[in-house]
Amino acid sequence: MNKMIQESRFRSSFRRRAVQAAAFWFFRLAALVNGLALCGIVYFVVKNGWRAISWTFLTQPPADSMTQGGILPCIIGTLALAIGAILVALPIGVASAIYLNEYARPGKLLRVIRLGISNLAGVPSVVFGLFGLAFFVVILKMGTSILAGSLTLAAMSLPVIIGATEEALKSVPDTYREASLGLGATKWQTVYRVVLPAALPGILTGTILSISRAAGETAPIMFTGAVFFSPQLPNSIFDEVMALPYHIYVLATAGTEIEKTRHLQYGTAIVLITLVLGMNLIAILYRSKLRRNR
């Protein structure tokens, strides 16, 4: 009798371990697919475009119907749009998150605002582009310009920045707020002197991640600020610019000599991916450094 019980225990233990091993292998494969996808894209782009990368490519404007020369105006244009977007989205996003998390009283109005923000996050980027065209370019008469493009990208980045800021604010323990108020500080002093400094790392990484995403978008800037070709570098925020993601689109579809410019298209993609992945990497490394310090 004892021997039978022992044997059945042994069998079920083996079965359980087998099921666990199968599950873990499934998880490993899933992660592997993830990594392979990224490597595949990077490999494909680099294989087709590495020939285009050169000092000339990075520092000269395009020439000869885009078959020669470089993409300097695109790099400058993308940077200008991204910086413009941060300058607008960061203050508005952080202020909104502070209001929502620290000041707003629970109730119907708060729920409506939150619903609005999360819906905004789901709006397709091309719809943002149309909105930017109708509102910033036409109604506010900004014309296609860095200003209109940046504002459109800012609108797109707002929900992500608000979300990341709120998460950072929520992670500041309430006990700090209580200690501050107990010492005779006002709510604003508490936010300004204790909560915000403690939340700043999370806010910064969230901002970098959202802006790096916005920098790589084509649809929002297509109608609002980016152009096919611009003979000179921009002088003011009311100028139009060339931009990296739009340039890829242009070279792939509408250029006059598509075959000749194929490698330039991939070269541009390399620059764009380097820029975006680079910014993401900085944000992620900074965030993990801060987590280790806490």
Place this chain on the structure above:
Amino acid sequence: MEKDTLKMTVEHLDFFYGNSQALQDISLDFAPNQVTALIGPSGCGKSTFLRCLNRMNDLIPISRVKGVVTLDGMNIYDPSVDVVWLRRRIGMVFQKPNPFPKTIFENVAYGMRVNGIKDKQLIAERVEQSLTRAAIWNEVKDRLNDSALGLSGGQQQRLCIARALAVEPDVLLMDEPASALDPIATQKIEDLIHELKRNYTIIIVTHNMQQAARVSDITAFFYMGKLIETGITDRIFTRPGKKQTEDYITGRFG
């Protein structure tokens, strides 16, 4: 004692969280430079009561207060009272030490800065004075610019006491200040309370009856939101008047 010579009084205090009543008809006096211990089982309302004394419960939107609490004869719940000013006069130390993620110096200076003091000399002097009064100056005087989070639990709590003292309150509210600390650190805090009572009026919530007996002059026993009995500590622990008090003290519940 005359009302004017009492530091704080509480008269028929009722407290509600939304619809549920957490405190019923509490009346209690606090004489200056005495230590009063509030004891009772978990959930009896002693921490809630403590937080009524510096209006920290105002932070809870659904809370309501009825009754009168006076400081130096003035009702602190009067609409004309500036809560920010009140919380300077009545300091609070919390159960789990909560120094800000700043330097040791900046932690103690914080209260002064938010109250508008800009004189660097004055701030430096008071920081040293507060850290000395909290019996921690010698341990931190060479590392004032280090992060406060690098201190041990007991040191952090003494830092929090220093931080509270720096705004020169009259009354110190302490919510189980030693419950998160080891016995040696607890001893230091208790010795500190003995020292501090010469200059401050102290009200301390504790679930540790031995601590209440060691540290306080007056003890008040709370149970289910009501104040059951209050009196001189020695008498409460040796000849309690009410049966509930006796049951709690002898460990029959709680």
